[in-house]
Amino acid sequence: MPTAYTPGLTIAADTVVRKERLLPIRGEVLVAQGQLVDADAPIARAMRPGNLTSVKVSERLGIDPSELPSALLKSEGDAVEAGEVIAQTRSFFGLFHSACEAPVKGVIEHISPLSGYVAIREEPVPLETVAHISGRVARIIEGSGAVIETRAALVQGIFGVGGERRGVLRVGARGPDEPFDPALAGEDARGAILVGGASADGPSLAAAARAGAAGMIVGGIADIDLRAFVGYDIGVAVTGQEAVPFTLIMTEGFGRVPMARATFELLASLAGKSASIDGATQIRAGVIRPEVIVPLGDTKPGAAPPRRALDAAGQLAVGAQVRLIREPYFGRLAVVTGLPAEPQQIETEARVRVAEVELGDGRKVLVPRANIEMVHGQAPE
Amino acid sequence: MLCPYPDRDRHSVNTILATDCGSTTTKAILIRRREDHWRLIARGEAPTTVEAPFDDVTVGVLNAASELEELTGGSFVHDGGLKIGDNGEGAGLYVSTSSAGGGLQMLVTGVVKTMTAESAQRAALGAGAIVIDVLAVDDGREDHEKIERIRSLRPDMILVSGGTEGGTISHLLDAAEILRAAAPKPRLGRGFQLPVIYAGNTDARQAFADILGGAAKLTFVENLRPTLEHENLEPAREAIHQLFLEHVMAQAPGYDKLLEWTSAPVMATPAAVGEMVKLAAAAGNLNVLAVDIGGATTDVFSVFDGQFTRTVSANLGMSYSISNVLAESGLAGIARWIPFAVDEADLRNRLRNKMIRPTTVPQTIDDLLIEQAVAREALRLAFAQHRQLAVGLKGVQRRRTVGEAFSQETSGEGLVDMMRLNLVIGSGGVLSHAPRREQAALMMIDAFQPEGITELAVDSIFMMPQLGVLAQIMPEAAHEVFRRDCLIPVGTVIAPVGKVKRGGAAIWVSGERGEVEVKSGELKVVALGVGQQMQITVRPARALDVGAGSGKPLTATIRGGVVGVIVDARGRPLEIPVVERAETLRRWLRDAGADPVVPRAAGET
Numbered sequence: 001m002p003t004a005y006t007p008g009l010t011i012a013a014d015t016v017v018r019k020e021r022l023l024p025i026r027g028e029v030l031v032a033q034g035q036l037v038d039a040d041a042p043i044a045r046a047m048r049p050g051n052l053t054s055v056k057v058s059e060r061l062g063i064d065p066s067e068l069p070s071a072l073l074k075s076e077g078d079a080v081e082a083g084e085v086i087a088q089t090r091s092f093f094g095l096f097h098s099a100c101e102a103p104v105k106g107v108i109e110h111i112s113p114l115s116g117y118v119a120i121r122e123e124p125v126p127l128e129t130v131a132h133i134s135g136r137v138a139r140i141i142e143g144s145g146a147v148i149e150t151r152a153a154l155v156q157g158i159f160g161v162g163g164e165r166r167g168v169l170r171v172g173a174r175g176p177d178e179p180f181d182p183a184l185a186g187e188d189a190r191g192a193i194l195v196g197g198a199s200a201d202g203p204s205l206a207a208a209a210r211a212g213a214a215g216m217i218v219g220g221i222a223d224i225d226l227r228a229f230v231g232y233d234i235g236v237a238v239t240g241q242e243a244v245p246f247t248l249i250m251t252e253g254f255g256r257v258p259m260a261r262a263t264f265e266l267l268a269s270l271a272g273k274s275a276s277i278d279g280a281t282q283i284r285a286g287v288i289r290p291e292v293i294v295p296l297g298d299t300k301p302g303a304a305p306p307r308r309a310l311d312a313a314g315q316l317a318v319g320a321q322v323r324l325i326r327e328p329y330f331g332r333l334a335v336v337t338g339l340p341a342e343p344q345q346i347e348t349e350a351r352v353r354v355a356e357v358e359l360g361d362g363r364k365v366l367v368p369r370a371n372i373e374m375v376h377g378q379a380p381e
Numbered sequence: 382m383l384c385p386y387p388d389r390d391r392h393s394v395n396t397i398l399a400t401d402c403g404s405t406t407t408k409a410i411l412i413r414r415r416e417d418h419w420r421l422i423a424r425g426e427a428p429t430t431v432e433a434p435f436d437d438v439t440v441g442v443l444n445a446a447s448e449l450e451e452l453t454g455g456s457f458v459h460d461g462g463l464k465i466g467d468n469g470e471g472a473g474l475y476v477s478t479s480s481a482g483g484g485l486q487m488l489v490t491g492v493v494k495t496m497t498a499e500s501a502q503r504a505a506l507g508a509g510a511i512v513i514d515v516l517a518v519d520d521g522r523e524d525h526e527k528i529e530r531i532r533s534l535r536p537d538m539i540l541v542s543g544g545t546e547g548g549t550i551s552h553l554l555d556a557a558e559i560l561r562a563a564a565p566k567p568r569l570g571r572g573f574q575l576p577v578i579y580a581g582n583t584d585a586r587q588a589f590a591d592i593l594g595g596a597a598k599l600t601f602v603e604n605l606r607p608t609l610e611h612e613n614l615e616p617a618r619e620a621i622h623q624l625f626l627e628h629v630m631a632q633a634p635g636y637d638k639l640l641e642w643t644s645a646p647v648m649a650t651p652a653a654v655g656e657m658v659k660l661a662a663a664a665g666n667l668n669v670l671a672v673d674i675g676g677a678t679t680d681v682f683s684v685f686d687g688q689f690t691r692t693v694s695a696n697l698g699m700s701y702s703i704s705n706v707l708a709e710s711g712l713a714g715i716a717r718w719i720p721f722a723v724d725e726a727d728l729r730n731r732l733r734n735k736m737i738r739p740t741t742v743p744q745t746i747d748d749l750l751i752e753q754a755v756a757r758e759a760l761r762l763a764f765a766q767h768r769q770l771a772v773g774l775k776g777v778q779r780r781r782t783v784g785e786a787f788s789q790e791t792s793g794e795g796l797v798d799m800m801r802l803n804l805v806i807g808s809g810g811v812l813s814h815a816p817r818r819e820q821a822a823l824m825m826i827d828a829f830q831p832e833g834i835t836e837l838a839v840d841s842i843f844m845m846p847q848l849g850v851l852a853q854i855m856p857e858a859a860h861e862v863f864r865r866d867c868l869i870p871v872g873t874v875i876a877p878v879g880k881v882k883r884g885g886a887a888i889w890v891s892g893e894r895g896e897v898e899v900k901s902g903e904l905k906v907v908a909l910g911v912g913q914q915m916q917i918t919v920r921p922a923r924a925l926d927v928g929a930g931s932g933k934p935l936t937a938t939i940r941g942g943v944v945g946v947i948v949d950a951r952g953r954p955l956e957i958p959v960v961e962r963a964e965t966l967r968r969w970l971r972d973a974g975a976d977p978v979v980p981r982a983a984g985e986t
Contacts, residue, residue: 115554223729349816
C-alpha cells in the first residue's frame, strides 16, 4: 500500500530559526561565535578568482601554435591591460605586422604552444554574504561562513518569486479572505513587506511595485497575473533569481485562495517588525519553500526555549485539521473524521487511500489522502 | 559489463528485494521463486530521503522495505539495515537503481554538432544520463558564452568527443582550453574532482590532458566516432556507468551504505529501463517504442532493427514539469485534447497547483481528463524530441539501393518508422495508474499515432527499473517477472495511414468471428482477451495504407489484451476537428471505452 503524503508547511509563532550563511567558495569569516549581528551584517567575505579569458593568439596572428612563444611579448605571470598588445608578428622585412591585444585586464596565467591559446586571469571579484536575519552567531563554519540563530516567527509559503529581501511588515488587507488593497498600505509601503489576504491582481501588484515595496505575502495569485509580474511563463519550478520589483510569496496556491487564518493573524500581529523574506522555491530534488522570518528580538545567548512551535508536518489522524489541496475542494479547510484502511474507488474510478473529512458547512466527504495537507491552529471555514 | 550471479549462489536465492530510488519516491518490489517460477509478490513505496532532514537514501529504502514487511508478513529490516542472505528469512539478494537527486546530469562536447556531438549525446543518453547541454564548435556560441554556460551548470560528469581517428586535433585542444577556463565544479561533493571522459581522436589525448592539467579527473576511452561511418558508443557508456558508481553515487548521501547492501552495482534508473526495452525487442525480434513518463522527466526508448536509442526530455513531466508542458505546448495545445470547454485562467491555475503539490491525484473526472490531456502533449513533445535524435549517422555518404546511385546528400535519416513499429510500451504513473487501461491505450495512440498494426502494453506497476538491474545478475528471474507480472498486454491497434472523406468507409477487418467495418473519423474496439490470438485480414479503402500499400489488404496474426483490438480510422496524421471538437473527443473516448462518465459494459475489465 502506498504511503500517503501528508505534507505541511511550517507556521510558527515563536521558534528557533537557524540559518547557515555560506560563501560559495572558501573565504574569511568576519564574525565570532556568540556575537550578535544585524540582518545586514557581513558574515564572510571572499575574493573569487577572476574569470579566465582564453585568447587564441596563434589564430589571430595567422601562425602555427608552435610559433606562439616567439611572437609573444609577455610571459606567464605578467600583468596586462585591456587593449595592450601581447603578441605580434612581422613579415616582409618588417614592413607588415599583425598584433594581438589583450581583451581584458589581468595576469597572463597560461601560454599553450599546443593549442596556440593564451589565458588571462581577470582581477578577483569580492564576494560577501550577509546575515539576512538578526540574531546570534551560533557556530562558525571555518572558511565558509556561520550559522545564525534567532528566536523568530516563521511562515513557510508554498511558492514564491524573487530572492532575499528585508523590510518592515505592513498589513495590506482587511482579512485573510480579502484581496490586497494598496490603499491600506499607503505611503508606508516603501521598503516594506506587505501582507495581503486572499490574493493580489495585476493592478494591485503594479501599485505595490510603484510604491517601492520590498515584498508581498498573499494567499494566492492567478497564474495569468504571475506571468505578467515576472514577464514570462515560469516553466520549471525553480525560482528565486527572477528580476522582479519585489519578492512575492504565496502561502496557499494559485488562484484566489484565502490565506490560512492562523498565518494571516500571526503576520498581522507582527506588523511593524522587521522581517527577512526569501521567495526561492524548488519543488524537485531538494524541496525549498519560500519563507518569512520575523526575529522576535530576544537573542541573548541562552535565551529561553521557544514557547510554541507549530510545525505543521505530522501524522494524519482523526481530529486533525487539514487543508484540501485539489479540486473540487481546493483551498477548503476541514477536519478528519475517518481514515478507512482499505483503498476506495473515487469519482475518477481510481482506487486510492482516502480520508473522510468534515467541511466547514458540516458536509462529510471522502478525499484522497494524497490531496490533504496538514494545518494547525485553524478552524474549518 | 556485469556478470550474472554465480550459478552456485543463484540457485540458493529464493527471494529478491529490488528498489528504485526515484527523485520523489523509493519503490520496492519483492520477487519470490514459486515452484521454479519467479513471480512478483508485493510492492511498497516510501518518500525518498536523499534530502534534509534525513540526508540518507537508505532511510527511504528501509521504509519501503518495511511496507513490504507489512504487506507480506516477511522480515527484511533489522537493526537499521536490510536482511540480505537466504537463511530462511530476509531477502537472498538485493539490487537497486537510482535517479534520486536529479539523476545523472551530464554535459557533452563535440566538434560538429550533428556529428560527433550528436554521437556523444547518444552515448550519454544511452547510459542513462540527462544531458544538460551539448557544446560544439558550430553551435553558434562564442567561447566566452560556452565558458559562462559551463560555469553556471554543475554537471556530474563531462563527455568530450570530437575528431575521427587521424582527424582534427586543434578543435579538441580548443575544447580543453574552454574546460580549463571554465573550471567546472561538480554538483555533488565539495572538493572532489569532476570526472571528464575523453572519447575523441586518440591523437589528441596527450595534448588534451596537458592543457586540462589537474582541473578534472580525466578518463580516456576509445573514440566514440572513429570514422564518420561508424559509431563506437559502448566504451564511453561503460565508462559513464563506472564513474557514476565510483564518483557520483559515492558523493550522494547514504549511497556508501546502499552500495554495501546491494548484490550488484547500482544502476541509473533509465539505463535499467533501457535494458528491459532491449530485452523486449530482442526476445520477439521486434521494433519497440517505450516511454516512461514521470513527474519531472519523460524518457523515450526505441529499438529499430536492433538499434537502441534513448532520449530524455528533462523538463516534460506530469507534476514538477507540468508547467513546462504548458510553456512548450501553449494552452491551446493542451486544451485541444480536453473534451469540454475550458477557461484559460482556471486551467492555468490547476496546472500550477499540480506543480507546487506534485503528489496530489485527480479526484474529479474533469481533473482526470485535464491530466490525461497534458500527458498526450508531454508524450507527443518527448516523442518528437526522440525522433530528432533517433537517426542514422549524419555526414555519411550512402549508397542508395535503387540503381546503386551514389547520393551526395548527408544521411541522418530517421530510425523510427511507425509503420514497422511492432510494440509500444507505456510506463509511468499517468499510464500505469490510469483508472482504465483504455485511457492509457488512447493516450499512447493519440500521442504516438502508431501506423498499420501495432501491439500496446503497459508496465503494470512501474517496475521496469528494478527488473533492469536484476537482469544484470539474474536474467532468468527478471525475464520471467517481466513477462508474467510487469507487462500487461493492452491489445493491438490497427490504424491506416492517409485520409478519406469523413464518414466514408475506411477499413474492413475480417477474422474468424466475422467482419468489422469502421468509417473514417471513427474508432472501434473489438474484444480479444489476454492470451488470445486471431488471424485477420485488413482491407483499407483505396487511399489508405495499413502496411501493404495503398488500398492493399494485409493478413496478419494479432494478439489481444485487456482492451482488445482497437481499429483506429481517425486518419494519420490525426487531426482534431476545430468544429465540434469537444463532442468528437467525447465520442472517441466513449468508443474506446475510455470515457469515465460512461460506465463500463457488463463483463468488461
